[in-house]
Amino acid sequence: MSRARDRSSKQDGAPAVAHAALVSAAQNNFGPPPTPSAFARTMSVFRREFAAYFATPVAAVFIVMFVAIAALLSFQMAGLYTRGQADLRSFFQWQPWLGMFFMPALGMRLWSDERRSGSIELLMTLPLTTRDMVLGKFLATWAFACVALLLTTPLWITIAWLGEPDHGVILAGYIASAMLFGTLLSVSVCLSACTRNSVVAFVLSVAACFILLLTGFSIVQDFFAQWSPKWVIESLASMSAMTHFNGLTRGVFDARDVLYPISVVFALLWVNVLLLDWRGSK
């Protein structure tokens, strides 16, 4: 408020002539409008979305809770110190489960809030393509998730101080976590476009992320085994986000483990664009 008052007092003091000159300078100014590149348009959306997290308590609450729960699970549940091993395996093994709840929490509002508040009408009538908006929003949210992930690096520093960990494996673990978060986030962003209710978007996203993580596990496989052909079950097994995540965190580079999250993200963002365009025609 004080900032507003400061500005207000400065503006009130400005001579009226300056105001009139400023306004009249723009009269009849129909010059050619700028034609920004796709990158510039995407970045304008990215910038707004990223700043929006820090304009509210969302950033602080999210980051504190994410780091605190990640540390709690690593120390209390997985015995980061008591295992006597200088690695972060006990930290990374919880990332999929953390992501399953935290990514939907970030992604649930992206489109549902826009639709609920009506700001989607403003956004969609700006000279931006649906692709610019989807990509800008996704990248901003993913960047924010990566900031939260980076804030857990004191664990890495601690382990490095206490022992001699394989830094390559830890780095691979962080990259795998960031990619997994991107995958889960793309699920959530896509489902957020289906409803104007954030809670519905959250619940659907958690369920979808749960299935995506566990498609390779018996809990899901058994369900499909009763009525699906074999190729469906095999396809599901190869689609498990958990399988590819575990492959990367072991520090073993397999192109499929890298291509998997990238292709899932692109496919779901493309579906997101189609969903929004389809809604525009309704």
Place this chain on the structure above:
Amino acid sequence: MDTPANLIQATGLRKSFGTLEAVCGIDLCVARGQVLGFLGPNGAGKSTTMRMLTGFLQPDAGTVKIAGVDLAIDPLGAKRNFGYLPEGAPAYSEMRVEDFLAFTSRARGYRGGEVAQRVNLAVARVHLEPCRGQRIETLSKGYKRRTGIAQALLHDPPVLILDEPTDGLDPNQKFEVRQLVRDLGKDRAIILSTHILEEVEAVCTRAVIINRGRMVFDGTPKELDARVPAGVEHNRLDHIFRTLTAMNSKERA
């Protein structure tokens, strides 16, 4: 560049939602210097038409050209040529006014010092100086509406589409917004939807009345007034508005 005579040109616009025909073949042309008052009872199809004019809704049939650019063929090119105030002036409530305007400025392709210049100009035009650093959620209805108008004006477009710009404002604020629209309308094409008839007399050079998705009147406010039967002295426009919209409903029934 050869500027087309009609800055807004909509032909045969149709839109249905399920079995409901919201807009049934509307043709609309607005030239530079015209302020068109788009009137109709609630649910007549005003907002749906405006949403099709701005590309938020895709029409089932018909074409829209803004400053000669076909919205379906070159949506970005067409969108660069208009400023739009959606119904209720929605905005990002957690943002400060100047940050919000800076965002729309960047989305429109302005960079560096130009962003601040555009924001300052828009703020000055609608007298938003006292609250430019305030969060939008803390603003009064009048200032929120002004913020919406500021973002529509920011790039100085030749076409303005304003959906109920004075709805919910107090008489002073209404006066200010109408004066602004009158000034801007001198060298622009403006469509202004409203269900306040006095607005037509106050700011519009032309009035279009729609009812149940069909156009029932298109002419100047004077022509509208001339349709009032002899003997009606008070609320003349209200009378003709009721007659036109009720007549149309009966014909359809």
